[in-house]
Amino acid sequence: MKLRLVAVCAMMLFGAVQAHAMPGYGYPQHQQQEVGPDTIVREGLTQLLKFLRSKEQRNPMQITAFLETVIAPNFDFDYMAQWAAGPAYRNMSAGQRQAMSQQVKEMLLGTLTKRLSSFEDQDVRFYRPRRAGRNEVKVSVGILNSGGYPAKIDFRFYHAEDGWKVFDVSANGTSALAYYRQHFSKQLRGNKGQKRGYRG
Numbered sequence: 147m148k149l150r151l152v153a154v155c156a157m158m159l160f161g162a163v164q165a166h167a168m169p170g171y172g173y174p175q176h177q178q179q180e181v182g183p184d185t186i187v188r189e190g191l192t193q194l195l196k197f198l199r200s201k202e203q204r205n206p207m208q209i210t211a212f213l214e215t216v217i218a219p220n221f222d223f224d225y226m227a228q229w230a231a232g233p234a235y236r237n238m239s240a241g242q243r244q245a246m247s248q249q250v251k252e253m254l255l256g257t258l259t260k261r262l263s264s265f266e267d268q269d270v271r272f273y274r275p276r277r278a279g280r281n282e283v284k285v286s287v288g289i290l291n292s293g294g295y296p297a298k299i300d301f302r303f304y305h306a307e308d309g310w311k312v313f314d315v316s317a318n319g320t321s322a323l324a325y326y327r328q329h330f331s332k333q334l335r336g337n338k339g340q341k342r343g344y345r346g
Contacts, residue, residue, distance in 0.1 A: 183283045183303040183310045184275045186220065191270060191287070206259055213255045222304075222311040223251045229313075230326035234334055250326055281305050 181189075197212060227247040228235045235243065271288035278284045282304050289297040302314040314323040 180309060182275070183285045183301070184272075186303075186310060187285045187287065187301060188272060190216075190220070195270075209259050210255065213258055217258070218251065218255065220312050221251075221254070222306065222313050223247045223254075225304075225311075225313045226250050226323060226326065229323050230330045231334075232327060232331065246330070253326070253329075254322070278302065283310070 224247045227243065227250045230250060231238065231246060269290040271290060273286040275283050275285045282302060285301045285303065287299045289299060291297065298318055300316040301312055303310045304313055314321055
C-alpha cells in the first residue's frame with residue numbers, strides 16, 4: 147500500500163512546465179527565468195490532473211508515452227540508480243550502470259502506468275517549499291482522501307546544470323529510493339548466492 151501511494155503521488159506530479167520561476171525563494175538563478183521546484187510541482191500537477199480527468203479512453207501505450215515525455219525528464223534516474231546500488235556501484239562498468247539506471251526508470255514508470263487508472267478525483271493541498279540542504283529543496287503536497295487523513299507527499303529536488311531534478315519521492319515517510327536500494331540489495335545477494343552454488 148505504501149509503495150502504491152509513492153507511485154501514485156509521483157504520477158500525479160509532473161507536466162511540461164512553461165511557466166516562469168516565482169521569485170523570492172532564494173534558489174540559485176543560473177538563468178534569469180529558471181523554473182523553481184514549487185512551480186514545477188504546481189504547473190506539472192495541473193497538466194497531469196487534466197490528463198487523468200480526461201474522459202477520453204487511453205490505452206497503456208498512450209499512458210506510457212505520456213509518462214516518458216512528461217514525467218521522466220524531471221527525474222535523475224542515474225543518481226537514483228547510484229544510490230540504490232550502494233557501494234556496489236563503484237565496481238560496475240559503464241554498461242552495467244546504464245542498464246541499472248534504465249531498470250530504475252522502467253520500474254518507476256511501469257508502476258505509474260499500472261496505477262493511472264486507479265486515481266480518483268481527489269483534492270490537493272500545496273505546502274511551502276523547504277530547503278533540506280545547500281543544494282536541496284523539498285516540496286510537499288497533501289492528497290486529501292475523502293474521510294481519511296491527508297497523505298503527505300515529499301518531492302526532493304537538487305539543482306543540476308540543466309535545472310531542478312527530482313531524486314526521491316516519499317509518501318508518508320516511505321522513500322522510493324529506500325525501496326529501490328532494498329530491492330537491488332536483495333537482487334545482488336541473490337546473484338552472489340547463485341554463483342557460489344554454481345561453483346560448488
